[in-house]
Amino acid sequence: MYAWIWHQLPGPTALRALTALLLVAGVLALLLLVVFPWAITVVPGQEVSVEGT
Amino acid sequence: MSAGGRVRAVVGVIGELFITAGLVISLFALYVLFWTGVETSSAQDALEDEFDSLQEPVPVAAADDSGESSESSESGDSAEGTPVDPSDVEAVSDPLPGSAYARMRIPRLGESWEWIVVQGVDMLDLRRGPGRYIESAHPGEIGNFAVAGHRATYGEPFAYLDRIRVGDEILVERAGVEHRYVVTDWFITTPDDVDVLAPVPSQPGVEATEAFITLTTCHPRFGSTERLIVHGVLVGEEA
Numbered sequence: 001m002y003a004w005i006w007h008q009l010p011g012p013t014a015l016r017a018l019t020a021l022l023l024v025a026g027v028l029a030l031l032l033l034v035v036f037p038w039a040i041t042v043v044p045g046q047e048v049s050v051e052g053t
Numbered sequence: 054m055s056a057g058g059r060v061r062a063v064v065g066v067i068g069e070l071f072i073t074a075g076l077v078i079s080l081f082a083l084y085v086l087f088w089t090g091v092e093t094s095s096a097q098d099a100l101e102d103e104f105d106s107l108q109e110p111v112p113v114a115a116a117d118d119s120g121e122s123s124e125s126s127e128s129g130d131s132a133e134g135t136p137v138d139p140s141d142v143e144a145v146s147d148p149l150p151g152s153a154y155a156r157m158r159i160p161r162l163g164e165s166w167e168w169i170v171v172q173g174v175d176m177l178d179l180r181r182g183p184g185r186y187i188e189s190a191h192p193g194e195i196g197n198f199a200v201a202g203h204r205a206t207y208g209e210p211f212a213y214l215d216r217i218r219v220g221d222e223i224l225v226e227r228a229g230v231e232h233r234y235v236v237t238d239w240f241i242t243t244p245d246d247v248d249v250l251a252p253v254p255s256q257p258g259v260e261a262t263e264a265f266i267t268l269t270t271c272h273p274r275f276g277s278t279e280r281l282i283v284h285g286v287l288v289g290e291e292a
Contacts, residue, residue: 001066010060033075036084042175043085047277049174049201049271050213050247 069216085206088182093208096181099102100169104153108229145156146209151178154185155192157200161217168210170225174201183210183268186250190264192225193232193290196252199267204274204281214281219267223266230292234285241272241279254284263287 005023011014040046148154158167174184183202190196197246202211212283223234249269254260264287272281 001069005081028080031080032084032088036081036088039081042086042091044205044275045275046176046206047244048179048203048280049184050244050269050280050282051243052251 055062089206090121090215093180093182097169097208099152100171100182101290104156107148107153136182146170150175150187150216151181155225157183158224158226159217159221160224161221162213168202170200179203180207182208188289189250189267190252192227193230193264193287195264195268196261197250197254197265198225199250200270201269204270204272211268211281212274213269214268217272217273217283223268223283230290231263232287233289233291235288236283236285238284239282244277244280246280246282249280249282249284255282 189199
């Protein structure tokens with residue numbers, strides 16, 4: 001899968017490497033800024049207060 | 054491509070997806086354990102400034118000549134002092150959820166253990182620090198001043214609350230007064246045990262004649278199937 005993506009990238013190796021880094025950075029940003037802040041709200045085990053049922 | 058080659062390619066992709074999932078989950082674990090702490094610590098820095106700027110004594114109490122009687126003037130007896138705009142008093146008493154409310158120190162948890170307690174115990178409030186149950190008493194007031202805090206993640210203020218012992222001090226500073234509580238009891242209970250918030254802690258229906266404090270956090274530390282509760286009673290105040 002990653003090999004396939006690598007082969008789709010255009011240009012010489014240096015440009016491919018740069019594009020690949022940008023892609024990784026984009027995925028990381030999406031995870032850290034959007035996915036994780038949402039995911040942490042649905043993961044149980046964060047409750048510290050007492051409340052009636 | 055031969056049949057064997059195709060199978061190999063499919064297995065390869067599945068393998069890469071699993072590796073990717075493993076990396077993403079590891080990254081999420083790091084995010085939960087460490088990054089939430091960074092967020093909380095930056096919120097605490099801002100709250101510290103906010104709290105310090107709020108530390109003018111509550112107008113009603115300040116109007117009294119003797120510091121001794123400031124306890125009894127908590128009921129809002131402003132007749133003998135300078136008249137104050139009631140809305141001002143209210144703003145100081147009950148800030149908006151998530152804003153700075155009091156400064157708490159628990160020497161047992163370390164000399165540097167000092168947190169700004171925020172108003173409210175909603176998820177977003179508690180990300181900024183320990184939070185006061187809005188319906189609970191104010192510090193020093195007759196009744197039960199109750200605070201919830203994270204025991205893991207989000208700066209984990211109450212991480213080691215299980216080390217507290219009967220007789221330990223809990224110091225709460227608010228409106229220029231330091232309220233000194235002493236721990237009377239601690240135990241583990243169910244998440245729905247709201248009696249711990251009663252005016253006389255864990256004795257619902259009994260009318261309070263003293264000022265109490267209650268701390269709640271999750272138990273076990275990295276779970277939330279139970280709650281760790283600490284009760285204390287006010288033993289002194291100084292301006």
